[in-house]
Amino acid sequence: MRSILVTGGSGFIGSNFLHFVLARRPDWRIVNLDSLSYSGNRENHAGLEGDPRFRFVHGDINDRALVDELMRECEAVVHFAAESHVDRSILDPRPFIETNVLGTQTLLESLRRAGGRRFLHVSTDEVYGSLPLGDPESRFSEETPLNPHSPYSASKAASDMIALSYQHTFGLDVLVTRCSNNFGPYQFPEKVIPLFVTNLIDGEPVPLYGDGLNVRDWLHVEDHCEALLAVLERGKGGRVYNIGGSNERSNLELTHLVLDIMGRGREMIRPVADRPGHDRRYAIDARRIRSELGWAPSRSAWPQALAATIQWYVDNERWWRRIKSGEYRTYYALQYGAR
Numbered sequence: 001m002r003s004i005l006v007t008g009g010s011g012f013i014g015s016n017f018l019h020f021v022l023a024r025r026p027d028w029r030i031v032n033l034d035s036l037s038y039s040g041n042r043e044n045h046a047g048l049e050g051d052p053r054f055r056f057v058h059g060d061i062n063d064r065a066l067v068d069e070l071m072r073e074c075e076a077v078v079h080f081a082a083e084s085h086v087d088r089s090i091l092d093p094r095p096f097i098e099t100n101v102l103g104t105q106t107l108l109e110s111l112r113r114a115g116g117r118r119f120l121h122v123s124t125d126e127v128y129g130s131l132p133l134g135d136p137e138s139r140f141s142e143e144t145p146l147n148p149h150s151p152y153s154a155s156k157a158a159s160d161m162i163a164l165s166y167q168h169t170f171g172l173d174v175l176v177t178r179c180s181n182n183f184g185p186y187q188f189p190e191k192v193i194p195l196f197v198t199n200l201i202d203g204e205p206v207p208l209y210g211d212g213l214n215v216r217d218w219l220h221v222e223d224h225c226e227a228l229l230a231v232l233e234r235g236k237g238g239r240v241y242n243i244g245g246s247n248e249r250s251n252l253e254l255t256h257l258v259l260d261i262m263g264r265g266r267e268m269i270r271p272v273a274d275r276p277g278h279d280r281r282y283a284i285d286a287r288r289i290r291s292e293l294g295w296a297p298s299r300s301a302w303p304q305a306l307a308a309t310i311q312w313y314v315d316n317e318r319w320w321r322r323i324k325s326g327e328y329r330t331y332y333a334l335q336y337g338a339r
């Protein structure tokens with residue numbers, strides 16, 4: 001039996017990863033270490049709680065004694081835990097440094113002492129900065145220099161470099177993945193797709209930043225999970241792997257599609273002042289993971305995959321309504337109230 005430590009498995013991608021892996025690797029055991037920050041939700045893995053192969057540990061990745069204890073039980077670490085929302089990093093960068101930078105270093109230091117374990121650091125295409133709109137052929141490769149622009153992406157870039165430095169200096173078996181924007185079930189409704197869908201269910205307008213022409217490359221979360229599993233099992237230590245869907249859409253195009261699928265008109269769009277420092281375009285060159293590991297997305301095609309995701313939020317109203325009634329209201333008022 002393989003024993004894996006997952007950090008941040010109560011969030012969006014981490015919880016999808018737990019379900020994805022336990023369904024496909026019957027002889028794996030997973031311990032999920034998560035502090036249940038505002039975006040962590042135990043309901044995301046409620047269906048696994050009776051499974052003897054799964055254990056939830058409520059704790060912080062900066063708790064070194066706890067991390068040391070869990071590290072002894074596992075053979076590999078998949079590290080999702082992070083502060084993950086750009087807008088919150090603009091409101092208050094500090095937690096991003098504490099979790100994304102210091103938390104990652106705490107895990108690596110524990111790993112260094114324990115030795116002999118594989119560490120998969122889950123990162124983002126945002127570390128590369130921004131591409132121009134006028135050059136549609138340009139893409140981020142693994143060799144593109146890092147040029148992060150937000151406190152969020154800067155903290156992720158720092159943690160990527162620290163992780164790789166532990167491979168280079170201490171010989172640890174570290175891999176880094178950099179993925180484009182994910183969509184799918186269990187995404188916290190501050191992120192654009194569940195935000196728009198849940199607002200529309202409530203008959204509220206959708207706040208669209210600036211001119212809406214910023215472009216993102218959308219990948220279904222299960223395609224991301226499949227890529228992570230491939231990298232964990234077959235990736236070369238010390239490597240960076242870009243992961244992307246070749247599914248570029250402007251925010252305006254995304255908004256129109258969501259409105260069309262939900263049968264709502266363009267009058268539901270509320271233009272709001274742009275995000276400061278808003279990156280214009282992200283696009284991923286995923287040739288390395290395709291050629292080395294044979295991975296390709298199979299669940300990300302639009303409009304079907306987007307419509308299925310929208311349907312999940314329609315069918316799981318209880319899940320998001322509870323979230324939207326708590327701390328979220330204060331955040332929403334602060335973020336969009338005066339824009």
Ligand SMILES: NC(=O)c1ccc[n+]([C@@H]2O[C@H](COP(=O)([O-])OP(=O)(O)OC[C@H]3O[C@@H](n4cnc5c(N)ncnc54)[C@H](O)[C@@H]3O)[C@@H](O)[C@H]2O)c1
Nearest residue numbers: 008010011012013035036037039040060061081082084182
């Ligand atoms: N969402 C995307 O589109 C996307 C794309 C590429 C990469 N990523 C990366 O994937 C990872 C997961 O992203 P997500 O969208 O699932 O985020 P999320 O915000 O939904 O989940 C983050 C999880 O980490 C936990 N956490 C936060 N601080 C912690 C701490 N100090 N100790 C323990 N647990 C802590 C939270 O409770 C939560 O469960 C992040 O590292 C993010 O940078 C996300």
